[in-house]
Amino acid sequence: MFTRAITRAAHGVLVGLFLATAGLGSAQAAPKVGGTLTFGLPTDLTKLDPHKSSAFVDTTILMHVVEPLVTYNKKLEIRPLLADSWKFSADYTSLTMNLAKGKTFHNGREMVADDVVWSFKRLLDPETKNPKRSLFENIAKVTALDAHTVRFDLAKPQPGFLHVLANANPIPAILPKETVDADGNITKLIGTGPFQFVEWKPTQYIELKRYAAYKSPAGPKDGLSGDRTPYIDTLKMVPVSEENVAVMALLNKEIDVLQYFPAKYVEKYNKQYSKQGMVLSEVPGMSWYQVFFGLNKPVTDNPDFRRAVAYALDLDEITRAAYMGHALVNPSVIPAQSGYYTKAQKTWVSKDLKKAKALLKKAGYKGEEVVIDTTKNYAPMYKQAIAMQSQMAAAGINAKVNVLEWPVLLKRLYGKDFQMLSFGIGPKPDPVSAYNYLRLSSAFDVYPEIKALVDKADSTDDDALRRDLFDKIHLKTLDTVPWIEFYNYNYLNAYRDYVKGYETLSIGLPVLWGVWLDK
């Protein structure tokens, strides 16, 4: 075991930053107000109600209409949004927040503390059926102290509570009561964001318009924080689910920005599209892919077998197979952009077939079939499974790839009914939430010491201590191998050269305020 220097990661970050900055450079000119920007989405909006949604695509759209109390800057630090300032009690069981004054909803009414109370009451109501309600269930009570002050009482100490309030998916949005109809549904979304909701024609488009009376937080644009002034008059977000058609639509200027540019077209972009007024940006992302081991299933319940698999796999090759080089190898749950990404987090085993074979012998492995469940609904999950199968075969492991439909794969994951499961997930800026997601592997049941370390990290705001705890967790997983992390993929976005100021954040969200059209 030794430390792997992940040079590819650093190189990728630099390339990504360069490409992303190339798109931003021209944003220095004075922005122009007006015009219509058509934004190509991979899928349609699933729910217009931010309190009921759990789909990432919904956040992409709705974050331009609604706002939470606090948000993230580029470094994923907490910054003010609807709340100006805040103060925790000494024991982290209550948080008092001062709301920004003069913030208005799109119906013209000022946003006040009662709206915060009402919004959290709705979000926490089981009848609202938010799939991720548990994220917020430490909130015991929300009280309006006066028109612009609100207090959150927590059931147990939670120093990381601000991350809950800054959560991007679902957005704990502050909404006015007036946005809900008599049946408790939202058909006309009203928020405080830079853009106003106009119309949603399912499978065709979502139309937003510039909120002229928008009052932006102070400071320069920084991630989701700072200057959020909208310049585009009309934002039309259209789902173009077929990726080849999406590229054609961008070439035809039927769409101005394409959220996900297919990696297979990068070569074509370099040779041809870059000369046709198309700009490509590649941003290192925080979404991550991995394989889970079934710790309760025969063969994979043996730690020596799992360690053997770790020695059989070459993470570089798996990453290349899955993402054609547009991803950063990362054996940690913590992305390279995080302040918690230490040298220890880069530690993993290097491919060593001799060690793998020795461990298989120690595990008493006799060629039993080991099933890797995966799906073709998300191509990288399938591609990495195929790469794993071939590398495991070289070590003498009889692995079979079992392709399932997405709903069936999800059911197996929740039921912990798998030997190996090839998977991936969206960004988790806070490592605690990343580790909590990995509980699906049953690692917390089999290795309670990992859960204890996660809980301890969740109960402190001491960064140095948290860093140390996360390092300990990673090194523990190096020994127990309940999962193997592979990579974080880059976000490839393409847009027309007259689109200025456009950027995608490392958490995968495209920011459309501050964007303007130079045509």
Place this chain on the structure above:
Amino acid sequence: MLAYFLKRTVLMVPTLLLVALMVFLLVHLIPGDPAIVMVGAEADPAAIENIRRSLGLDQPLPIQFIDWFGRLLSGDFGKSITSGIPVLETILERFPTTLVLTTLAMLFSVAIAIPSGVLAAKFRNTGKDYLFMLVSLIGVSVPGFWLGLMGLLVFSVQLGWFPSSGYVPVWQDFWQGLNYMTLPSITLGFFMAAVVARMTRSSMLEVMRLEYVTHARAKGLSEWTVLLKHALKNAFAPTLTTIGIQYGMLLGGAVVTETVFGLPGLGRFVVQSIYGRDYPAVQGCILFIALVYMFVNLAVDVLYKVFDPRVKF
């Protein structure tokens, strides 16, 4: 004729009942849990259980069927699990798009397939015949997905004649709507044309061997009159059946074409609902499609008499 029409309509009721039962059972037999699909990979078990309860998925299957079927009898197809919108509302919103697409595709295919089939038959075993049949063979063999993409590449990206994405209903703006529908209709119609052309050719060849055609020729009628006035009319009955079957199938959703061109049709809705394990949506759509299919078949059977007077009802 009226008695036949009524009899067939009444017979649809038990067929639909059977379809309803089969659809319900089949949909529920597919592995996967709608509640889990709804919440994705990061939900807590309590939320999943809450959603399952609110959707009635915690009830035994017979109870779920009685509940769904009871509401169905009063015209209530239920609400989509994914969107919460009434299923019938979505079907009625999406079906016109599929109807327009399929009808335009059918018109296009008939316009090129019937003349092609007749000409291929007239010039049988010559270079012209081989050319027509080669084109139709390509039409049958080429995947719709690939043909759609190639169509977009040539006519949209290179020539700029048609848009590559977006949609405007023809009833909202006829000419703009037609502009959006032309390429998808041709793509879809190409496959249908190939099937119909082959059927027309073989029916024509069969009919042209019959004595009445020889008799018509012996009367001194021109070859075109014999072909179009005498042979085609009789040869058209089996072709009509093929058109009817194809049309009915496509009305159920031209999934591939709708997906490539991003059209908000019924086919895409069915597929999305299957992926999302949206039981009420899948059940409602399949029942609706079955109903449409039955009516198309009935229409074809009634039209049969027009082309074949021997048919008695």
